[in-house]
Amino acid sequence: MKDASPQTIYLKDYTPFGYVVEGVELTFALAPEATRVKSRIRFAPNPDATDRTFFLHGEDLTLISAAIDGTPVTPTLTEQGLTCEVPDAPFTWEAEVEIAPAKNTALEGLYMSNGMYCTQCEAEGFRKITYYPDRPDVMATFDVRIESDLPVMLSNGNPGTQDGGVAEWHDPWPKPSYLFALVAGDLEARSDSFTTRSGRHVDLNLWVRPGDLGKTAWGMEALRTSMRWDEEVYGREYDLDVFNIVAVDDFNMGAMENKGLNIFNSSAVLASQDTSTDANFERIEAIIAHEYFHNWTGNRITCRDWFQLCLKEGLTVFRDSQFTADQRSAPVKRIGDVIDLRARQFPEDQGPLSHPVRPESFQEINNFYTATVYEKGAEVIGMLKRLVGDEAYDKAVALYFERHDGQACTIEDWLQVFEDTTGRDLSQFKRWYTQSGTPRLSVEESYEGARYTLTFRQRTPATPGQSEKLPQVLPVAVGLLSPGGEEVLPTQLLEVTEPEQSFTFDNMPDRPIPSLLRGFSAPVVLERESDAAEQAFLLAHDTDPYCRWEAGRGLARGSLVASVVDGADPDGAWLDALQAVVTDPALDPAYRALMMGLPTQSELAQALYEKGITPDPDAIRDAVEATVRATADRWADDLPGLSEEARVAEPYAPDAQQSGKRALGTRVLSLVSRLDGGSAAEAQFEAADNMTLKLAALGNLVRLERADDALAAFEAQWKDDRLVMDKWFGIQIMSAPAPVAVERAEALTGHAAFDWTNPNRFRAVMGALVSNHAGFHRADGAGYDFLAGWLARLDEKNPQTAARMATAFQTWRRYDDDRQAKMRAALESLRDKPKLSRDMGEMVARLLG
Numbered sequence: 081m082k083d084a085s086p087q088t089i090y091l092k093d094y095t096p097f098g099y100v101v102e103g104v105e106l107t108f109a110l111a112p113e114a115t116r117v118k119s120r121i122r123f124a125p126n127p128d129a130t131d132r133t134f135f136l137h138g139e140d141l142t143l144i145s146a147a148i149d150g151t152p153v154t155p156t157l158t159e160q161g162l163t164c165e166v167p168d169a170p171f172t173w174e175a176e177v178e179i180a181p182a183k184n185t186a187l188e189g190l191y192m193s194n195g196m197y198c199t200q201c202e203a204e205g206f207r208k209i210t211y212y213p214d215r216p217d218v219m220a221t222f223d224v225r226i227e228s229d230l231p232v233m234l235s236n237g238n239p240g241t242q243d244g245g246v247a248e249w250h251d252p253w254p255k256p257s258y259l260f261a262l263v264a265g266d267l268e269a270r271s272d273s274f275t276t277r278s279g280r281h282v283d284l285n286l287w288v289r290p291g292d293l294g295k296t297a298w299g300m301e302a303l304r305t306s307m308r309w310d311e312e313v314y315g316r317e318y319d320l321d322v323f324n325i326v327a328v329d330d331f332n333m334g335a336m337e338n339k340g341l342n343i344f345n346s347s348a349v350l351a352s353q354d355t356s357t358d359a360n361f362e363r364i365e366a367i368i369a370h371e372y373f374h375n376w377t378g379n380r381i382t383c384r385d386w387f388q389l390c391l392k393e394g395l396t397v398f399r400d401s402q403f404t405a406d407q408r409s410a411p412v413k414r415i416g417d418v419i420d421l422r423a424r425q426f427p428e429d430q431g432p433l434s435h436p437v438r439p440e441s442f443q444e445i446n447n448f449y450t451a452t453v454y455e456k457g458a459e460v461i462g463m464l465k466r467l468v469g470d471e472a473y474d475k476a477v478a479l480y481f482e483r484h485d486g487q488a489c490t491i492e493d494w495l496q497v498f499e500d501t502t503g504r505d506l507s508q509f510k511r512w513y514t515q516s517g518t519p520r521l522s523v524e525e526s527y528e529g530a531r532y533t534l535t536f537r538q539r540t541p542a543t544p545g546q547s548e549k550l551p552q553v554l555p556v557a558v559g560l561l562s563p564g565g566e567e568v569l570p571t572q573l574l575e576v577t578e579p580e581q582s583f584t585f586d587n588m589p590d591r592p593i594p595s596l597l598r599g600f601s602a603p604v605v606l607e608r609e610s611d612a613a614e615q616a617f618l619l620a621h622d623t624d625p626y627c628r629w630e631a632g633r634g635l636a637r638g639s640l641v642a643s644v645v646d647g648a649d650p651d652g653a654w655l656d657a658l659q660a661v662v663t664d665p666a667l668d669p670a671y672r673a674l675m676m677g678l679p680t681q682s683e684l685a686q687a688l689y690e691k692g693i694t695p696d697p698d699a700i701r702d703a704v705e706a707t708v709r710a711t712a713d714r715w716a717d718d719l720p721g722l723s724e725e726a727r728v729a730e731p732y733a734p735d736a737q738q739s740g741k742r743a744l745g746t747r748v749l750s751l752v753s754r755l756d757g758g759s760a761a762e763a764q765f766e767a768a769d770n771m772t773l774k775l776a777a778l779g780n781l782v783r784l785e786r787a788d789d790a791l792a793a794f795e796a797q798w799k800d801d802r803l804v805m806d807k808w809f810g811i812q813i814m815s816a817p818a819p820v821a822v823e824r825a826e827a828l829t830g831h832a833a834f835d836w837t838n839p840n841r842f843r844a845v846m847g848a849l850v851s852n853h854a855g856f857h858r859a860d861g862a863g864y865d866f867l868a869g870w871l872a873r874l875d876e877k878n879p880q881t882a883a884r885m886a887t888a889f890q891t892w893r894r895y896d897d898d899r900q901a902k903m904r905a906a907l908e909s910l911r912d913k914p915k916l917s918r919d920m921g922e923m924v925a926r927l928l929g
């Protein structure tokens with residue numbers, strides 16, 4: 081029996097499970113088509129619960145037998161699980177089920193990837209392994225026995241007996257089922273060790289398929305650095321004798337923090353100079369840190385229910401950002417995070433998928449692993465830290481670990497430790513968790529008799545399900561500069577809590593120039609009518625690296641919008657001011673590279689839309705290209721010197737300094753290729769000894785339509801490397817001239833290596849098309865139909881990845897009537913498809929509104 085309509089689950093309906101689990105024993109007899117899973121679970125009535133319904137989740141399982149205290153029972157089975165009469169006292173539940181990992185294409189639960197068994201249980205995959213109360217507030221210790229003839233068999237915790245086709249694992253730390261993991265296969269390890277500061281010896285292993293060992297050094301180094309950092313900065317030590325990481329080719333997400341056995345998408349852990357870009361290295365370092373940090377923020381203290389997902393994710397993203405800022409450049413990391421937030425979270429929060437950092441309801445939790453929960457969730461932690469100060473933050477977090485270790489918690493628990501530490505009332509601040517949408521902050525200034533006044537007004541536009549918005553706590557970091565460019569007021573934190581609020585600054589002999597929202601101190605849209613002269617002044621003088629960058633960004637947006645709307649030439653004053661920054665040898669090359677970046681075409685579409693102008697993707701593309709060309713012409717004399725400065729003489733290293741130089745060099749190459757027709761790019765492609773330079777060159781050649789030889793050579797060299805071939809697929813579409821991008825994507829889906837059931841390959845093609853803004857939004861709707869067709873197909877195999885890719889349509893209401901109608905039709909074709917998954921059903925319904 082199948083439910084007629086999917087169920088919506090509400091936060092307000094939370095009740096604890098009627099039973100506690102005192103221990104879990106699992107035995108796996110592995111076989112691709114018929115794996116047997118025996119469970120032995122000790123239950124006891126939960127004194128904190130009133131409802132004693134005994135319901136165990138279970139999906140796609142064949143129940144072989146079930147018994148309570150040794151006596152066989154016959155439970156009532158449904159599509160979602162089972163119910164059974166149980167004693168009103170502690171009892172032992174035993175069951176045996178059969179599952180077929182080889183047939184599991186959704187990649188949730190136990191599945192196979194290249195002959196290797198692996199699991200993904202977050203959020204609700206464990207119910208596809210055995211019958212269990214598969215909810216995060218049920219925590220238990222797990223003993224696992226694996227039987228197979230595979231050489232490597234891993235699970236959570238510490239190893240027990242390991243021989244003769246049997247491996248036993250014991251995890252002493254109580255955990256929810258979503259942190260369960262099992263891996264078995266023909267694997268090789270890079271091994272190392274780490275001694276915690278209290279003297280625990282920890283064996284570290286990074287497991288890969290044979291042949292991939294050469295790509296594991298970076299991951300191992302990142303792991304050791306993360307372990308040390310968490311001890312030094314957060315006082316958190318590792319708590320098992322072994323820490324295993326496994327690389328898997330078929331994986332829906334980036335990586336998963338299963339206790340003691342992290343499972344990684346191979347793209348998020350394998351790296352080498354030849355096969356990976358600097359950006360890959362940095363991302364891998366951050367993801368390894370992120371998953372490791374979850375050991376405390378997520379595993380030791382977990383979430384009570386999935387509405388609290390931001391409790392572990394927001395905090396852990398914040399921690400991994402701090403880590404990257406410490407390892408690399410803090411301003412560059414911060415600006416990168418702002419770019420990412422505006423590119424992914426703002427459109428989400430300003431469109432039909434907008435939801436609070438802590439959602440109130442869902443049908444399919446997989447659809448809420450979003451930029452809002454993760455990245456806005458991290459911004460909320462950053463604001464809290466700014467508001468209470470660094471010292472109070474450290475104290476509150478220490479109290480959180482002390483008070484809640486071993487518990488499944490809520491946002492209320494998290495805020496309470498800050499209230500208890502600081503005496504502050506955080507009830508208004510809590511709206512950051514409950515209210516959706518991006519706040520708008522406008523500002524007016526006045527200057528009279530040496531008194532300077534800033535008046536802020538805040539409002540948050542209505543979002544789906546929330547028409548009335550309350551004022552939020554906005555920490556606004558402000559500095560003031562004199563007309564001569566001196567900083568007359570160093571950074572101060574203003575707390576805007578009212579709909580309208582003024583702040584005065586006395587003893588200002590001259591009217592100051594404000595530097596607002598320093599460090600991007602709150603995730604808001606700053607609405608300020610500032611003229612180009614002021615932005616140019618800040619670009620030249622601001623001491624805050626973010627505000628200085630943002631001043632340049634504001635000028636770029638202004639110039640590009642004028643080009644789109646009036647066909648105006650690019651703003652020469654902006655390009656000259658920018659040139660002074662970009663050629664300043666005192667500035668970090670990575671920062672200068674960021675300065676050279678233009679807003680994305682999607683961001684410009686949003687900027688136009690907010691001005692009440694319907695964005696035309698072709699006009700935007702033309703304006704961007706004209707601007708890049710004008711920049712190249714104007715800076716022509718400086719480009720050889722910049723190229724030379726960006727050259728790295730030392731042997732390749734993916735560190736901040738070298739990557740910064742290469743990032744600058746990549747920007748410069750893009751300008752040079754506008755002038756020389758691609759000969760410098762061709763030379764770089766030939767000479768490059770690393771993937772960063774190689775791929776940058778290839779992108780330019782693709783854009784110039786002179787990449788045939790380079791693409792063929794690249795394919796011949798890398799045809800057996802899945803991760804590098806993902807790059808080969810992606811760049812041909814991403815960098816293609818917009819009018820041919822859809823045809824390029826169509827042709828590549830016919831390539832023998834287009835394995836569309838592999839999430840990385842699917843995303844390489846579809847994601848690349850979506851990122852080619854004018855290509856995807858082609859006026860005839862070919863891009864929409866192409867994507868919708870593939871999403872319909874993938875939905876039958878892998879609903880999670882398909883539904884997530886459907887977010888490409890979230891900005892559909894921005895565009896002209898014709899494009900809107902075509903996108904609506906594409907979405908409706910998905911909605912009306914037979915056998916629509918719960919994931920896609922909910923996603924499309926929300927997108928259509």
Ligand SMILES: [Zn+2]
Nearest residue numbers: 370374393396
């Ligand atoms: Zn995470």
